Amino acid sequence: MESFEFFNPVRVIFGAGKSAVIGQEAAKLGKRVLLVSYLDQSFFSELLLKIVEQLKKEQLEVVTHYAITANPMMSQVRKGVELCRENHIDLIIAVGGGSVMDASKIIAAGVPYPHDLWKMIKSRHDVEVAIPPTEALPLLMVPTLPATSSEMNCGAVVTNDETVEKSYVFHECIFPKLSIIDPELTCGLPxxxxxxxxxxxxxxxxxxxxxxxxxxxxxxxxxxxxxxxxxxxxxxxxxxxxxxxxxxxxxxxxxxxxxxxxxxxxxxxxxxxxxxxxxxxxxxxxxxxxxxxxxxxxxxxxxxxxxxxxxxxxxxxxxxxxxxxxxxxxxxxxxxxxxxxxxxxxxxxxxxxxxxxxxxxxxxxxxxxxxxxxxxxxxxxxxxxxxxxxxxxxxxxx
Ligand SMILES: [Fe+2]
Missing domain, CATH: 1.20.1090.10 (Dehydroquinate synthase-like - alpha domain)
Structure with a gap:
């Protein structure tokens, strides 16, 4: 076994029906929310309406960014960063699977990032030196697909639209603050x-x-x-x-x-x-x-x-x-x-x-x-x- 350092600060609320506390938990983390989910709303529209209702009940401002696809693209992330900057967003809530959570992490780190966003993604592999992110907006994850563990790690994967490169970033600043994991949300998965x-x-x-x-x-x-x-x-x-x-x-x-x-x-x-x-x-x-x-x-x-x-x-x-x-x-x-x-x-x-x-x-x-x-x-x-x-x-x- 090798020596190691273990650090995982993600608070997890787990259990059937726990999505009912998204609003009250979000209110502890911010006031102006970017709610991120899939472009294809066929499975999520009802859930998202309920979440928006919960957030509004807690007096939170909500801007939606329903634009993420499977294998998320940098253009979707860039648009999310723009929305955050324009609307002074202070909390990002991701509702979806790994694609939505990963895109949300890069949006969260992208808002204060002073360079072109792809600079943080080319970490680890490329001959070009990556510039890692150093801070990120707080993230609240609501996973709807058991798969990636993005809800409890600090990695994110994205594809560059122009070069068709798919690569990733790992950084402690993109650990979610909170993940509300409600298995009831996964019962309708195809x-x-x-x-x-x-x-x-x-x-x-x-x-x-x-x-x-x-x-x-x-x-x-x-x-x-x-x-x-x-x-x-x-x-x-x-x-x-x-x-x-x-x-x-x-x-x-x-x-x-x-x-x-x-x-x-x-x-x-x-x-x-x-x-x-x-x-x-x-x-x-x-x-x-x-x-x-x-x-x-x-x-x-x-x-x-x-x-x-x-x-x-x-x-x-x-x-x-x-x-x-x-x-x-x-x-x-x-x-x-x-x-x-x-x-x-x-x-x-x-x-x-x-x-x-x-x-x-x-x-x-x-x-x-x-x-x-x-x-x-x-x-x-x-x-x-x-x-x-x-x-x-x-x-x-x-
Ligand atoms: Fe994987």
Whole structure:
């Protein structure tokens, strides 16, 4: 295990019906609210009307910014920053999934940011030096999709409209002040979004589980617990979608998947996400679905180099008995079982299902290299993977 510093200041109010306190809690944080949500209002109009009513009852001024799409774009963020500056907004409330929460975080940090907003996004990867944000407006999150854990971490992902680059920023100033997590809000989610959210949440743990340092037995078991819980619950939810107890448990598991707790001391990379971001940016594929495509291919490419860990995964997640068997066979059986699970919940596992062909691969590899490679021309993974490896994974995911 590596040395680490753990910090997570997010106050969480969790439980069925807790969205009833949004108004009174918001009144403790600000007076002039930017209420951020999706451009497509088909699932949210009633909820948003109720929230506006609660806010007005508390004498709060409300400006709406219902403009966010899946895979949010910088233009949507820029417009949000303009609205905040024009209206002297002092609190941002995000109602939606990871896209809305991430866009809201960048808006919050963008309001006092003196440079072009993209300067803060190019953090970590690019040859250009990023200028991190230093402060942000307070954020209140109301997540409606269990998936990203954006409600309890300090990361945000966005796509540049002009360059079609999808990249991210991490900074303590964009931790939400408060997240009101009400599983009742997720009971009406369509099956595909539910399943993609579950696969995304599992992928956050999988990144950590397979790109970790060695000697993390507690974190391994915490991660296995989160993976098993989400796998078990999502299949039940697809049969019984309005079951608020199932929805509550999967939502909390999804928060723990990436709020930093199970990653403490593990120091993971996120190579599968970096490769998935290029599929989203180029082909508009839902984030969770890109992980459904990349994870099995990544695992099949790398398993021989971390064989013990892949055997452990097969044994502990799928109950495959390794005794007296060739470890490579056991590892592959675990990966096959994992891909079968992803398919069973209705998430694609092949890029060709999204129209990606072999002709696209070289350009995609270059995009990963340009946006996500470290100075040594590899992805932050264990073991590190260069262009050849990225290409092999993409080919394996076709
Ligand atoms: Fe993700």
């Amino acid at each position: 099956k595909f979004q539910t399943a993609c959210g579950a696969v995304d949440a599992i992928s956050h743990v999988i990144e950590s589980y397979f790109n970790c340092v060695d000697d993390t037995p507690l974190q391994d078991r915490l991660q296995e617990g989160v993976i098993l819980t989400i796998m078990e619950l999502v299949e039940k939810i697809l049969i019984d979608p309005a079951n608020v107890s199932l929805r509550a448990n999967i939502q909390w598991a999804s928060v723990l998947a990436w709020n930093g707790w199970i990653q403490a001391g593990v120091n993971p990379g996120s190579p599968m996400h970096q490769m998935g971001h290029v599929i989203s940016a180029r082909f508009g594929v839902t984030h969770g679905a890109t992980l459904g495509m990349i994870m099995p291919a990544w695992m099949r490419y790398i398993y021989r180099q971390r064989l013990d860990r892949y055997v452990q995964f097969a044994q502990r997640i799928f109950g495959i008995n390794p005794n007296g068997r060739n470890p490579e066979e056991v590892a592959l059986e675990g990966i096959d079982a994992f891909e079968e699970f992803i398919k069973r919940v209705g998430v694609p596992t092949r890029m060709s299902q999204a129209g990606v062909s072999a002709h696209d691969i070289d350009a995609m590899v270059e995009e990963v290299a340009r946006i996500s490679f470290n100075a040594d021309q590899t992805l932050a993974s264990r073991p590190p993977v260069g262009r050849e490896g990225v290409k092999a994974v993409y080919m394996g995911a076709l």
